Amino acid sequence: MSFLVVDHVSKFFPGHAGGGDVCIFKDVTLKVDKGEFVTVIGHSGCGKSTLLNIIAGLETLSEGGVILNGREVSGPGLDRMVVFQNFALMPWMTVFENIALAVRSAYPDWDQAQVVAHVHKYIALVGLKGAEDKRPIALSGGMKQRVGLARAFSIEPKVLLLDEPFAQIDALTRGVIQEELVQMWNATRNTVFMVTHDVDEAILLSDRIMLMTNGPSSRIAEIVDVTIPRPRSRDTVIEHPHYYKIRNHVIHFLVRHAAHGVASERGVQRESPAAAPLVVRF
Amino acid sequence: MKTHGNGSPWMISVFILVIFLGGWHLLTLRTSFDAKGKTDEQLQMMEFNGDIVRAGAGGYIWNPEKMKGVPGPLAVVEKARTELSEAFVIKGTNDHGIAYLVLYTVSRFAAGFLAASVVAILFGILLGLNRVLFRAVNPFIQILKPISPLAWMPLLLYTVKDPKWTAILVVFMAAVWPTLATTAFGVSSLKKEYLHVAAILQLSRFKRLYRVILPGAAPTIVNGLRIAFGSALVAVVPAEMLLGELGVGYLSWIEWNNLDIAGVIFAILVVGVVGVILDSGFNKLAGLVTYQE
Numbered sequence: 001m002s003f004l005v006v007d008h009v010s011k012f013f014p015g016h017a018g019g020g021d022v023c024i025f026k027d028v029t030l031k032v033d034k035g036e037f038v039t040v041i042g043h044s045g046c047g048k049s050t051l052l053n054i055i056a057g058l059e060t061l062s063e064g065g066v067i068l069n070g071r072e073v074s075g076p077g078l079d080r081m082v083v084f085q086n087f088a089l090m091p092w093m094t095v096f097e098n099i100a101l102a103v104r105s106a107y108p109d110w111d112q113a114q115v116v117a118h119v120h121k122y123i124a125l126v127g128l129k130g131a132e133d134k135r136p137i138a139l140s141g142g143m144k145q146r147v148g149l150a151r152a153f154s155i156e157p158k159v160l161l162l163d164e165p166f167a168q169i170d171a172l173t174r175g176v177i178q179e180e181l182v183q184m185w186n187a188t189r190n191t192v193f194m195v196t197h198d199v200d201e202a203i204l205l206s207d208r209i210m211l212m213t214n215g216p217s218s219r220i221a222e223i224v225d226v227t228i229p230r231p232r233s234r235d236t237v238i239e240h241p242h243y244y245k246i247r248n249h250v251i252h253f254l255v256r257h258a259a260h261g262v263a264s265e266r267g268v269q270r271e272s273p274a275a276a277p278l279v280v281r282f
Numbered sequence: 283m284k285t286h287g288n289g290s291p292w293m294i295s296v297f298i299l300v301i302f303l304g305g306w307h308l309l310t311l312r313t314s315f316d317a318k319g320k321t322d323e324q325l326q327m328m329e330f331n332g333d334i335v336r337a338g339a340g341g342y343i344w345n346p347e348k349m350k351g352v353p354g355p356l357a358v359v360e361k362a363r364t365e366l367s368e369a370f371v372i373k374g375t376n377d378h379g380i381a382y383l384v385l386y387t388v389s390r391f392a393a394g395f396l397a398a399s400v401v402a403i404l405f406g407i408l409l410g411l412n413r414v415l416f417r418a419v420n421p422f423i424q425i426l427k428p429i430s431p432l433a434w435m436p437l438l439l440y441t442v443k444d445p446k447w448t449a450i451l452v453v454f455m456a457a458v459w460p461t462l463a464t465t466a467f468g469v470s471s472l473k474k475e476y477l478h479v480a481a482i483l484q485l486s487r488f489k490r491l492y493r494v495i496l497p498g499a500a501p502t503i504v505n506g507l508r509i510a511f512g513s514a515l516v517a518v519v520p521a522e523m524l525l526g527e528l529g530v531g532y533l534s535w536i537e538w539n540n541l542d543i544a545g546v547i548f549a550i551l552v553v554g555v556v557g558v559i560l561d562s563g564f565n566k567l568a569g570l571v572t573y574q575e
Contacts (some may be wrong), residue, residue, distance in 0.1 A: 076481040088295075092497040092573040101493065105483040137574045139401050212380035 001070065002031035003191055004055070004159055009064035011050055013223045023217040024050055029276075030210060030220060032159075037185060039202040040220070041250060042212030042259055048195045049085075052163050054195060056082050068158060078106050081157040085164040089136040089143040089151075095123065096132040098198040099151045104156035118180075122150040125184060142173035151186060162194035165217075166201065178204055179234055186231055199250050203228070204237055209246075210277070211253045224250060225281040271275070303355050310354035315344045353544040361544040363553075376536070378528055384556055387518060387529035391560070394453025395514045399507060402458045406465025406503070407495065416466055423463055431456035431517040435524060445525040450517070456517035457510035464506025468499035501572045511564055517559050530556060 005146075009028045012021035024047040032038045040048045053059040055066055057076035066073050068080070081102075089098050099119045107115070122131055126146035136144055145165060154158055165181075166174040178201055185192065196202055203208045203226055209275070211222040228240045238241055315334055317325060325342060327335045334342040353361075362403040369381040378386075434455050439448045472495060480494045496503075522531030530552045537545030 023574045055480065056478075058481065076478070076484075078482065078484055081482060082474055082478070084478075086475060088473075088479050090476060090479070090494065090497070092500070101485075102483055105485060135573065 003031040003034035003036075003069060004193065006051070006055065007065050007067060009051070009054060009061050009066065009173075011047065011054065011059075012062045021138075024215055025212075025218045028220055029064075030223075032191060032193060032236060034191055035189045037194070037205055037207045038210065039194045039196055039206040039208070040210045040212055041196060041199065041202050041254065042218065043214050043254065044197070046212045046215045046218040046258075048212055049163055052082070052161050052193065052195045053223045055159070056080050056161050058082070075143040077156055079150040079158040080161055081155055081159075082150045082161045082163055083145070083148045083165045085167050087136070087141075087148045088143055088180065089147055090132070091136050094133045094135055095128060095139070095147050097122065098136075098147055099154050102151045102155050118154060122154040126150045126180065129180055140173070141169045145169060145177060149177075149181065149184065153188065153190070156188075156190075158191060160192045162192060162196075164196055165194070167197065174198075174201075175234055181205065182232060199247055199254075202226075202250070203243065203246055204234060209250060211250065211258070214259050220277045222253060222278045222280050227282055232263045242282045249280060249282075288337055300398065302324045307354050307356070310352050311498060312344060312351070317342055320550040349548065351546065357544045358547045358551075361542070361548050365545075365548060376528065380530075380533070383528060383530050383533050384552065386527070387522065387531065387556060388560065390449055390522075390527070391453055391514060391518045395451040397450075398454040398457035398510065398514070399461055401454075402461035402506075403408060403465050406462045406506075407469050407491070407499075409462075410469025410499070411495075415469065416470060421460065427459040427463060429455075430521055431513070432524070435496070435521065439525070445527055448500035449527045450527050452521040453514045453518050458514070460513060461502045461503070461506040462508035464509070465499065465503045468502025468506070469495055471502075472498045487575075497571070497573070504572055505567045508564070508568065511561070515560065519553055 007029055010026045011024040014025060015022045024245055028051060042048045043173065044121065050059060054061045057073055057080065065210050096119055100115055100124060103115050103118050123129060128143060128146055131143065166177060182205060194205065206226050209224040209226060210220045211224065213221050224246060226246060227242050228237055322433050332345055335345045337343045365380045369379045371379045409419055435448060435452055438451045439445065442448055476494050476498050480490045485493065519531035522529040523535040526532065530549060534546055534549035537549055
C-alpha cells in the first residue's frame with residue numbers, strides 16, 4: 001500500500017440559495033509513495049488547493065478518505081506540514097521564533113539547547129544565517145518563503161504539503177529558491193505533495209505530475225511521469241530530451257483540454273468521468 | 283519655487299502661545315477706576331456693594347478682592363504658584379494639595395480602565411472565537427456602547443451606595459465597550475493562516491491563545507484600548523464633579539463654587555497635563571505589543 005492515499009475523495013460546497021451543493025471535485029484518487037514528489041497542476045478554481053487542505057486536515061472532505069502510512073487522517077497534525085502560498089509567518093515573531101514555535105511543538109521533550117541548535121541548523125540550510133532576529137516585515141518575499149520552508153522541514157513531517165509556494169515570489173528569486181528546494185529535498189527525500197500553476201516548476205521538482213481538469217466537478221485526468229533522472233538542476237533539466245515533450249504535453253492539456261478533460265492529443269476519448277486517470281510516459 | 287512646510291514647528295508653537303497669552307492678557311486687562319461723572323451717592327453705593335475701595339489719597343480703585351470677568355494669565359500663574367507650593371499639603375478633609383488630587387484621579391482612572399480592559403479583552407476573545415455567540419451578543423453591545431457613561435451614574439450610585447466605587451465604575455463603563463467591540467472584531471478577523479499553522483502544530487488551547495490569537499489581534503485590541511482610554515479620561519472629570527470625590531475634576535468644580543475662576547482655569551490645565559502624561563505612557567505600552575505586517 002502506498003504511503004499516502006487519497007481514496008475516492010469528493011468535495012461539495014453548499015450552493016447558493018435554492019441551488020444544490022456545488023461539486024468542487026469528484027472521486028479523486030491518488031497514491032503517493034514514500035519519498036515521492038508529486039505535483040498537481042490545474043487552472044485556478046479547479047480545487048487543487050482544496051485538495052491540499054483536505055490532505056492537511058484543514059478542510060473537511062465530503063466523501064472518501066485520506067490514509068497516511070496505513071491510518072486514516074482526520075484533522076490537522078504535525079505529520080503533514082504545509083508551506084503556504086502567503087507564507088503564514090507570525091509577523092510578531094522573529095525568524096528564529098517562528099521556526100522555534102514549530103520545533104518546540106514537534107519535539108516537546110527537547111531542552112532549550114537542542115531546540116536552538118535544531119532551529120539554527122535549518123536557518124543555515126535555507127541560507128538565512130544572520131537574519132534570525134529579523135521579523136517577517138524586514139524580509140523579502142523570497143526570504144519569507146525560505147523561513148516557511150525551514151519551518152516545514154524542521155519538524156520533519158511525514159508529508160510536506162506545498163501550496164503554490166512560489167506564486168508570490170518574483171520570477172528570478174523563484175528559480176533560486178526552487179533550486180534550493182531541490183537540494184533540500186535531495187538531502188531529506190521527504191514525501192512531498194505540491195500544488196502549482198507553474199509547469200517548469202512542476203517538471204523540475206516532481207516525480208509525477210497530476211493534471212486536473214477545470215471545475216466544477218473537476219477530476220485528475222492524467223498523470224505524467226517525469227522521466228528525467230535525478231539529481232536535477234535548472235540548467236541541466238532543460239537539456240534532457242524529455243523536458244520539452246513533457247512541458248508541451250502539460251501545456252497542451254492546460255490550454256486545450258483542461259476544460260473538458262479530453263486527452264485528444266493522444267487520440268484517447270474518455271468513456272466516463274469516473275475512469276482512472278490516463279498515465280502518460282515519454 | 284517656494285516650498286511649503288519650511289521652518290521649525292517648535293518656533294510656530296511658541297509663536298501661537300505668545301499670541302494666545304498676549305491676547306488673553308490684553309482682553310482681560312481692567313482699566314483703572316475712573317470716578318469722573320459719578321455722584322458721591324453713586325460712589326457710596328459702589329463702595330457699599332464692595333465694587334470699589336477707598337485708596338490712600340481719598341480716591342477710589344477697583345476692589346481687588348472682588349472678581350469681575352475672566353482672570354488674566356498672570357492671575358492664573360499666581361494661582362498655580364500658590365497651588366503648586368502647597369502641592370503636598372493637606373489642609374482639611376476636602377482641601378488636599380494638587381499632587382494628592384492628581385494621584386486620586388490617576389488611581390481612580392487606572393483602576394476603572396484596567397478592570398474594564400481585562401474584562402473587555404477576555405469577553406472580546408470569547409466573542410471573537412465564537413461566531414454564533416458574537417452575533418447573539420452584538421445587538422446588546424451596540425445598544426450599550428453609545429450610552430454616555432455618566433448616564434449610568436445615578437443607577438450605579440443607587441446600587442453600590444458608595445461614591446468612591448461609583449466613580450471607578452463610571453470610568454469602567456466608559457472604557458469597557460470600545461475594547462470589547464474591537465477585541466471581538468480583531469480576534470474574529472485574525473488571518474486564518476495563523477490559526478491553520480497553530481492547528482497543524484497542535485498548539486495547546488492556552489498556547490494558541492497567548493502565542494497566536496492575542497499577539498495577532500494585539501494591534502486591533504490596542505486601537506480599542508486607545509479609544510477606551512480617551513473615553514475613560516473624559517468620563518473621570520465629570521464623575522468627580524458630580525460625586526464630589528477628591529480629584530482634579532473635583533478641583534475644577536470646587537473652585538467654581540468658590541467663584542475662583544483662576545482656580546478653574548488652573549484645574550483645566552492640570553486635567554490637560556494629566557491627560558498628556560497618561561497618554562504618552564499608554565503609547566509606550568502600545569508600541570511594545572503591536573507589530574507591522
